[in-house]
Amino acid sequence: MTGFPEHTPDPSLSLPPDLRASHDSENGDLQQPQQDDGLLFKQFFTPPPPPQERIPHLGHVGLLVLLGLTALLSSILLARIGVHFHLFGVTTIEKASADVHYTLATEGIFYLLTFVGALLLFPALWGKSFFAGLQWRAGAAMRRSGYLFGAALACFGLALVNGLLMPGPNDTPIDKIFRTPGAAWILFAFGVTFAPFFEEIAFRGFLLPALCTVFDWSVERSTGHLPRPLHRNGHPRWSMPAMVASSLASSLLFALLHADQTGYSIGPFLLLVCVSLVLCTIRLATRSLAASVVVHACYNFLLFTLMFLGTSGFKHLDKM
Numbered sequence: 001m002t003g004f005p006e007h008t009p010d011p012s013l014s015l016p017p018d019l020r021a022s023h024d025s026e027n028g029d030l031q032q033p034q035q036d037d038g039l040l041f042k043q044f045f046t047p048p049p050p051p052q053e054r055i056p057h058l059g060h061v062g063l064l065v066l067l068g069l070t071a072l073l074s075s076i077l078l079a080r081i082g083v084h085f086h087l088f089g090v091t092t093i094e095k096a097s098a099d100v101h102y103t104l105a106t107e108g109i110f111y112l113l114t115f116v117g118a119l120l121l122f123p124a125l126w127g128k129s130f131f132a133g134l135q136w137r138a139g140a141a142m143r144r145s146g147y148l149f150g151a152a153l154a155c156f157g158l159a160l161v162n163g164l165l166m167p168g169p170n171d172t173p174i175d176k177i178f179r180t181p182g183a184a185w186i187l188f189a190f191g192v193t194f195a196p197f198f199e200e201i202a203f204r205g206f207l208l209p210a211l212c213t214v215f216d217w218s219v220e221r222s223t224g225h226l227p228r229p230l231h232r233n234g235h236p237r238w239s240m241p242a243m244v245a246s247s248l249a250s251s252l253l254f255a256l257l258h259a260d261q262t263g264y265s266i267g268p269f270l271l272l273v274c275v276s277l278v279l280c281t282i283r284l285a286t287r288s289l290a291a292s293v294v295v296h297a298c299y300n301f302l303l304f305t306l307m308f309l310g311t312s313g314f315k316h317l318d319k320m
Contacts, residue, residue: 054213054227054236055126055133061210064118064202071113075106098176100183104190111198118201128234134205135235137288148291151282152298155275159303162274166267174261184314188304196296203254203276204283204292211246212238212284235287243284251276275299 079102083090088101096102119130126133141148177183216239220227228237238246255272262268283292308314 054217054230056122056206056210057213058210060122060125061206063121064114064206067117067121068110068114068202071110071117074113075109078109079106098173098180100177100180100186103177104186108190108194111194115198115201131289134201134289135209135233135287136290137286138290140286140288141290141294144286144291145294148282148294149298151278152295152302155278155295155299156302156306158274159271159299162267162271166270168265168268169263172261172263172265184307184311188308188314191300191304192297196293196300199254200279200283200289200293200296203250204279205289207253208246208250208280208283209236209238211249212236212242215239215242215245238284243280247277247280247284251280 079096080093082088082102082105083093083096088099090096090099090102122133123130178187213236216227216236219225219239219242228239231237251273254276255269258272259269262272279292279296282295283289
């Protein structure tokens with residue numbers, strides 16, 4: 001007798017492991033795995049992932065407009081400074097508005113300053129490069145170069161038919177600029193380089209996608225439907241009604257902004273709407289802004305080439 005309680009061996013220790021577990025379970029001794037309270041309540045304390053942003057949207061268009069207004073004021077100021085110093089022999093603002101050097105220089109400075117501001121601002125907002133955010137995709141345009149030239153040729157044919165059926169007036173502001181000595185060559189170079197590039201960025205790069213997004217967003221808000229998942233490249237998937245309505249709206253605005261050059265005549269206005277619709281279709285079908293730039297530049301090149309041939313190398317502009 002030692003004074004210590006006699007130790008009774010547990011009979012379950014001699015059992016095989018599988019039977020031992022069964023024995024412990026019957027006696028309520030089976031230890032349940034401890035739940036991880038952190039994992040259990042993690043879903044309540046972890047904020048949901050932020051919604052995927054569809055870019056560019058109307059807010060980005062508004063920022064682009066602000067950049068454009070700043071650039072426009074700067075270009076006008078530079079033009080006034082040029083007039084003050086009688087640059088190119090121009091002494092008044094009225095004469096500057098009809099001088100090709102001032103009109104194109106002002107427009108070129110406006111484009112460049114807006115573009116530089118956009119290059120600095122939007123990559124910081126989007127978390128990706130400027131051209132990636134606008135779906136530039138030059139490779140997609142290169143692979144479809146034949147089709148793109150065909151689209152430009154179709155627009156050129158439409159312009160010929162429009163000129164026969166609904167010709168515009170002969171003394172529009174753009175015609176007066178063309179008749180300035182040397183202006184045709186400058187306009188030729190500007191019309192196939194600067195103008196297509198910057199106009200496509202504004203209208204098919206920013207405005208068209210933003211209108212598509214706001215159309216789908218409005219439908220989602222009114223119906224309670226969830227937004228479409230983004231494409232694997234991170235860009236929005238738009239509905240067909242959104243693309244059709246946005247193409248029409250942006251094309252009307254595109255034609256209105258060019259209406260002053262053609263004297264607000266109905267024939268050229270309708271032509272600009274139709275050409276813009278083709279450019280919108282190219283942009284949406286290929287998901288490539290570079291593709292619409294190529295079509296726009298080729299279309300302008302064909303128009304200027306016809307003018308070059310019809311005026312004997314821009315020597316007889318009275319035949320326009």
